Amino acid sequence: MQKVSTKNKTLFYLIVFVAGLFLMLTTVQKAGAQAPETDVTPPDDVTNLQIELYDGAAKLSWDVATDDTGVVGYKIYSGPDAVTPEGGEYSYDTIDAGDTIEYLVTELENGKEIHFTVTAYDAAGNESENYSNEVYGTPDSSYGEAPTPEHPAADEEPPAVSDAQALDSATVKVVFSEPVVLPADSAETAFSIINNATDENLAVTAVELDPDDVLGETVLLTTDPQEGGAEYILTAGIQIEDTVGNPIVSGTSDTAAFIGSTVEPGTDLTGDLPANDFDAPTVVSAEAEDKNTLQVVFSEPVILDSDPESNFLISKVDDPAVELSISSVVRDETGSIVTITTVDQLDIEYSVVVTGVLDEAGNKIDDLANSATFMGSTTEAQDTSPEDITPPSLALTPENVKNFVASIVSDFVVRLTWQKPDDVSIIDQVLYKSTDGGTNYDAGTSLGANKEQVDVNGLVPGNDYYFKLTTKDVDGNESDGVITHIKLPSTGMGVGLLIGASMGLAALKNKKKK
Numbered sequence: 025m026q027k028v029s030t031k032n033k034t035l036f037y038l039i040v041f042v043a044g045l046f047l048m049l050t051t052v053q054k055a056g057a058q059a060p061e062t063d064v065t066p067p068d069d070v071t072n073l074q075i076e077l078y079d080g081a082a083k084l085s086w087d088v089a090t091d092d093t094g095v096v097g098y099k100i101y102s103g104p105d106a107v108t109p110e111g112g113e114y115s116y117d118t119i120d121a122g123d124t125i126e127y128l129v130t131e132l133e134n135g136k137e138i139h140f141t142v143t144a145y146d147a148a149g150n151e152s153e154n155y156s157n158e159v160y161g162t163p164d165s166s167y168g169e170a171p172t173p174e175h176p177a178a179d180e181e182p183p184a185v186s187d188a189q190a191l192d193s194a195t196v197k198v199v200f201s202e203p204v205v206l207p208a209d210s211a212e213t214a215f216s217i218i219n220n221a222t223d224e225n226l227a228v229t230a231v232e233l234d235p236d237d238v239l240g241e242t243v244l245l246t247t248d249p250q251e252g253g254a255e256y257i258l259t260a261g262i263q264i265e266d267t268v269g270n271p272i273v274s275g276t277s278d279t280a281a282f283i284g285s286t287v288e289p290g291t292d293l294t295g296d297l298p299a300n301d302f303d304a305p306t307v308v309s310a311e312a313e314d315k316n317t318l319q320v321v322f323s324e325p326v327i328l329d330s331d332p333e334s335n336f337l338i339s340k341v342d343d344p345a346v347e348l349s350i351s352s353v354v355r356d357e358t359g360s361i362v363t364i365t366t367v368d369q370l371d372i373e374y375s376v377v378v379t380g381v382l383d384e385a386g387n388k389i390d391d392l393a394n395s396a397t398f399m400g401s402t403t404e405a406q407d408t409s410p411e412d413i414t415p416p417s418l419a420l421t422p423e424n425v426k427n428f429v430a431s432i433v434s435d436f437v438v439r440l441t442w443q444k445p446d447d448v449s450i451i452d453q454v455l456y457k458s459t460d461g462g463t464n465y466d467a468g469t470s471l472g473a474n475k476e477q478v479d480v481n482g483l484v485p486g487n488d489y490y491f492k493l494t495t496k497d498v499d500g501n502e503s504d505g506v507i508t509h510i511k512l513p514s515t516g517m518g519v520g521l522l523i524g525a526s527m528g529l530a531a532l533k534n535k536k537k538k
Contacts, residue, residue, distance in 0.1 A: 240481025
């Protein structure tokens with residue numbers, strides 16, 4: 025047998041070692057590729073912790089926290105003293121509140137001060153690095169019985185476009201399913217409008233929250249001039265979010281159709297614009313009231329030209345070349361009845377033809393239903409002014425709400441809370457806003473009969489706001505209302521600190537104990 029040299033043995037063992045090392049590294053690499061990634065990212069810190077004190081209890085509420093894999097619950101820390109140093113601890117047992125943003129802490133000792141703060145945690149057990157703002161107070165029997173615990177689910181519902189309407193030829197009103205927040209910069213790029221027939225883009229040049237909608241659900245878009253009667257498709261982009269940061273979802277309920285308007289901006293229109301109105305207005309009837317007055321009734325409110333006499337042509341039925349001169353045209357409060365003043369009529373049949381009239385959605389009058397005939401009158405006009413026999417009002421003022429309080433949610437949002445009356449005859453509550461110290465209020469927003477809380481969005485940091493809340497009963501009587509006042513910060517001050525200051529509470533940002 026041939027003897028293997030020492031040199032060859034060394035080469036042989038070196039090859040075996042390298043092959044074994046390669047096999048081992050390949051196995052480790054494959055195992056690493058197949059191993060699941062570990063979640064090590066903690067949820068964001070909890071913000072906007074608030075407290076309400078009761079007899080032996082405290083109700084805590086806070087904003088939804090976010091996490092890369094999702095928050096699954098919250099922990100409540102408490103103790104008799106504030107925690108100010110880094111790594112400080114609270115002495116009482118930790119409460120696992122579960123997946124809720126509101127929690128009622130019971131069995132507290134009246135007259136004994138207690139401090140609270142909250143953190144969030146995810147499914148992997150990662151917990152917020154920092155405590156929330158701290159709130160504290162002293163329960164007392166005079167604060168009344170605590171409410172039944174309610175733990176509403178966190179808001180994970182994205183906003184949706186509910187409706188879009190052209191208010192005039194350069195303004196589109198967009199209504200969302202809930203209050204929304206506009207992008208801080210270039211908000212007009214969050215909306216697109218396309219002519220459904222030509223695919224041409226209608227440029228959006230400006231965007232703002234509707235100042236008359238205190239709930240913040242309505243947005244006003246300024247556009248280039250629209251084509252009257254054209255159907256447009258509006259789409260809202262994912263830059264639009266609700267107040268807790270949920271963005272609108274593309275391709276689901278982010279669109280709405282509306283009809284272009286020819287109404288000049290600034291025109292005073294009566295009543296709300298109809299939603300999704302594609303029906304053209306028609307002439308329903310025409311009737312002479314007296315020898316100089318004709319009343320024309322339309323199927324819906326209409327918009328007349330700046331020279332409304334040009335919208336109407338009155339002539340003899342048996343001789344259309346002979347016209348009846350018109351001296352004035354007036355639309356009534358409903359917008360659907362027009363009174364025309366003419367020269368003296370004869371006791372003959374006339375025809376009235378209407379042209380150039382639009383409804384408030386921009387639909388042109390139907391050419392097949394734009395005329396009517398009537399018999400002229402020779403009756404003299406009579407003074408029909410009614411005698412004022414209205415008795416003094418005997419209406420009773422509805423009961424006002426109680427405990428109407430304003431608190432700051434953010435630099436742009438104020439939360440109003442109150443206790444609604446027990447009066448079963450109340451069918452609505454109306455919220456008014458003033459920016460001039462309560463001298464003048466806006467037109468008001470209907471809240472319905474059952475609300476006891478609302479967030480007012482789109483406010484301006486640093487401004488003073490007055491809010492008045494009234495009630496209405498089944499007879500239409502409105503109470504004198506109650507008023508609350510609040511001033512928003514102008515420096516971007518922490519929300520928790522502001523709320524704590526307004527309630528006589530402390531609000532401290534502390535490092536969570538490691």
